[in-house]
Amino acid sequence: xxxxxxxxxxxxxxxxxxxxxxxxxxxxxxxxxxxxxxxxxxxxxxxxxxxxxxxxxxxxxxxxxxxxxxxxxxxxxxxxxxxxxxxxxxxxxxxxxxxxxxxxxxxxxxxxxxxxxxxxxxxxxxxxxxxxxxxxxxxxxxxxxxxxxxxxxxxxxxxxxxxxxxxxxxxxxxxxxxxxxxxxxxxxxxxxxxxxxxxxxxxxxxxxxxxxxxxxxxxxxxxxxxxxxxxxxxxxxxxxxxxxxxxxxxxxxxxxxxxxxxxxxxxxxxxxxxxxxxxxxxxxxxxxxxxxxxxxxxxxxxxxxxxxxxxxxxxxxxxxxxxxxxxxxxxxxxxxxxxxxxxxxxxxxxxxxxxxxxxxxxxxxxxxxxxxxxxxxxxxxxxxxxxxxxxxxxxxxxxxxxxxxxxxxxxxxxxxxxxxxxxxxxxxxxxxxxxxxx
Ligand code: GDP
Ligand code: GDP
Numbered sequence: 001x002x003x004x005x006x007x008x009x010x011x012x013x014x015x016x017x018x019x020x021x022x023x024x025x026x027x028x029x030x031x032x033x034x035x036x037x038x039x040x041x042x043x044x045x046x047x048x049x050x051x052x053x054x055x056x057x058x059x060x061x062x063x064x065x066x067x068x069x070x071x072x073x074x075x076x077x078x079x080x081x082x083x084x085x086x087x088x089x090x091x092x093x094x095x096x097x098x099x100x101x102x103x104x105x106x107x108x109x110x111x112x113x114x115x116x117x118x119x120x121x122x123x124x125x126x127x128x129x130x131x132x133x134x135x136x137x138x139x140x141x142x143x144x145x146x147x148x149x150x151x152x153x154x155x156x157x158x159x160x161x162x163x164x165x166x167x168x169x170x171x172x173x174x175x176x177x178x179x180x181x182x183x184x185x186x187x188x189x190x191x192x193x194x195x196x197x198x199x200x201x202x203x204x205x206x207x208x209x210x211x212x213x214x215x216x217x218x219x220x221x222x223x224x225x226x227x228x229x230x231x232x233x234x235x236x237x238x239x240x241x242x243x244x245x246x247x248x249x250x251x252x253x254x255x256x257x258x259x260x261x262x263x264x265x266x267x268x269x270x271x272x273x274x275x276x277x278x279x280x281x282x283x284x285x286x287x288x289x290x291x292x293x294x295x296x297x298x299x300x301x302x303x304x305x306x307x308x309x310x311x312x313x314x315x316x317x318x319x320x321x322x323x324x325x326x327x328x329x330x331x332x333x334x335x336x337x338x339x340x341x342x343x344x345x346x347x348x349x350x351x352x353x354x355x356x357x358x359x360x361x362x363x364x365x366x367x368x369x370x371x372x373x374x375x376x377x378x379x380x381x382x383x384x385x386x387x388x389x390x391x392x393x394x395x396x397x398x399x400x401x402x403x404x405x406x407x408x409x410x411x412x413x414x415x416x417x418x419x420x421x422x423x424x425x426x427x428x429x430x431x432x433x434x435x436x437x438x
Contacts, residue, residue, distance in 0.1 A: 004046070005164045006255075008057045008080035010108075011090035012073065012100040016120040017060040019147030020090060021045075024056055024157075044251045046258075049157040052164065055255065057083060062247045070103065075242045077107040083255075086114050086163045088156070089139060093119040093130040097137070105137045114163035117142045118156055123149050176218060176226035177349045180256040181294070182284070183266035184276050185244050188296040191332035192266065193217070193229055196341065221342045230256050246276060253280045261352065261393070262290035262345050262427070269297045269311070269329070273318050281319055288394040290348040290428045291325040292341075299331040324420065326427055348427030353392050356423055361387045361397070368418045375408055382406035385437055387415075396431040407434045 009017045025045040043061030047054055059076035067075070080087045089108060091101050108115050117137065122128045122144040131142040143159060145152030181189040197217065217229040242248050257263050263284040267273055284291055293315055301307045308329065315327055326344065330337045365387045374382035383402040390398050397419070401407055412432050419430060 004053045004055060005085040006055045006057065006083055007086045007088060007160055008059055008084035009088050009090060010059050010073075010077050010080045010104060012092070012098070012104070013060065013069070015090045015092040016147040017058050017090055020088075020118070020120060020145065021056060021058040023147050023150055023153055043247055044254055049161055052161045054160075054164070055258075057251065062242060062245055062251075064242060064245055067241070070100075073100070073104060074107060075240075077104055078240070079242060079248065081107075081111045081113060084113060085165055086116065086160050087111075088116050088118050088160065090118050090120050091134055091137075091142075093122040093127055093144065096130060097133050101134075101137065105139065108139070115139055116156070116159050116163065118152075119144050120147050122146055122152070174228070176228040177262065177345060178228045178230055178260045179262040179264060179345050180230035180260045181264045181266050182253040182256055182280055184268070184274060185249055187266045187268040187271075188332045189266055192264075192294070192296060192330075192338070193231075195332045195335050195338050196229070198335070221346070223346075225342070225346050227342060227345070230259050250276070250279060254283055257284050257287055257289060260289055262292065262348050264292045264294050264341075264345075265325075266294045266296050267315070269295050269307075270300050273314060278318065281322060285321055285429055288429050288431070290345075290352045290394075291322055292344060292348065292427060293319070293322065293325050293327045295327065295329045296332055298329040298336060299334050324425065324427060324429065344427075351425050352394055352428035354395055354423065354425065355392050356389050356395075356419075358386075358388045361389065364418055364422050365415070368415060372414060375406060375411055377406055380406060382411070390433075391431075394429045394431060395425060396433065399432060399434045400437040401434050402436070404434060404436050 009021055011017050021043075025047045043058045045056050047056055057080070059080050062076060062079060064072055064075065087108065089104065091097070117134060117139040119131045119134055119142045122130060123146045128144040131144050134142040143152060143156050145156055181192050183189055197219070216231050218226065219229070220226050257280075265277070265281050265284065267277060281291070281293075295311055295315075298304070311329070312327060316323065319325070326348075328337055328341070328344070330341075332338070365384060369384065374384060376382070380403065384399050385402070386400045388398055390396050399407075399412075399415070412434070416430060416432055419425065
């Protein structure tokens with residue numbers, strides 16, 4: 001199931017959480033992916049240490065402006081407990097133990113998830129002595145780190161990965177198609193999940209996530225295809241205070257996207273497209289996932305015919321890079337057009353996994369170049385020697401060419417369109433990479 005462990009940072013304001021976050025994703029470990037659109041004030045990233053991949057959340061970035069500070073911290077700890085497999089509790093070695101730290105400790109003692117205590121701002125050997133005060137918290141051996149100087153992170157990460165649950169990778173053999181509904185709060189994601197479950201009476205199981213509280217749902221279609229509906233938490237258990245904060249819901253969406261093969265981007269027919277929709281869709285595209293755009297609550301639309309065109313135009317112009325994604329107009333309430341959704345998901349899954357023989361690709365290339373000659377610059381013409389598919393999920397093609405400077409985005413676009421016309425790639429992004437041949 002491609003479950004990678006989640007690590008969350010908690011601690012009072014100003015202890016250095018975001019500094020440590022940046023160290024953990026930016027320096028000591030390689031960033032696997034940098035999430036387009038959320039790089040400013042990033043609170044969520046994927047990292048790697050000694051070939052162990054993990055997700056990192058800085059709960060300090062999830063702020064609820066109207067709440068008193070101690071409540072905010074409590075919610076942040078709740079989020080960490082709910083989302084994470086391992087929690088890093090950061091304290092400030094320069095200030096020593098504070099009441100706030102003791103409060104946080106009380107909340108953390110209520111979970112049986114592993115907590116690692118990191119004493120930050122221990123910039124030199126003398127300051128490292130301050131860690132002894134923190135034994136009083138009963139959180140085990142404190143680890144001294146310095147976010148400012150980047151010291152102590154090797155020990156911290158060794159400790160973190162030693163606490164990763166072992167059962168996470170067991171589901172790797174799972175051959176179901178994973179999909180999720182993502183979108184802003186109240187667009188109808190949970191209603192869609194329930195409507196589909198209602199439709200599919202053949203539910204296999206409803207298994208609790210191993211360590212996380214997320215609940216995924218499994219079902220099998222009439223054709224025997226297995227599906228996993230990834231829970232974008234909040235879908236099942238609503239009502240948490242922090243759920244409606246934008247950062248939390250974006251973070252949940254990112255984690256659901258990461259685990260999905262196909263992402264169903266839900267837009268509310270009643271309220272239209274918002275900025276946040278673009279954020280999330282951009283990420284799904286970057287991540288190379290299959291994409292379906294779902295306009296939900298279609299039952300509320302009175303003038304359906306003209307609204308249909310209006311919505312289609314609106315979506316196409318707001319999400320130009322998603323021109324390959326089918327748009328469907330549904331109602332979770334009346335279940336209109338929902339029966340066909342699993343079938344569509346299955347088709348896109350196949351498209352996204354498709355591999356094309358090199359001979360076919362090079363026939364296509366020859367035809368494409370004959371119809372629309374390659375661009376020239378200062379008397380030199382772009383030559384494309386060969387095209388081959390190097391990867392699937394999503395389909396990725398390499399073009400061997402004479403000179404990178406001669407390749408234009410518009411010509412790559414042209415070839416992408418040819419590929420889409422000739423083979424079936426509906427609903428999946430495809431990647432074209434040009435390489436100079438020596
Ligand atoms: P957050 O509120 O917990 O996310 O804390 P920040 O990461 O924003 O850090 C708060 C302040 O502490 C900033 O001024 C940082 O530059 C400073 N800081 C963070 N880590 C260290 C450290 O290891 N040593 C020192 N001396 N200052 C640090
Ligand atoms: P979520 O926050 O995205 O999971 O949204 P919910 O599924 O909780 O739906 C939010 C609200 O929209 C609820 O009051 C639903 O009853 C309503 N809703 C969801 N889908 C539809 C629909 O297709 N038609 C109508 N009229 N209302 C819907």
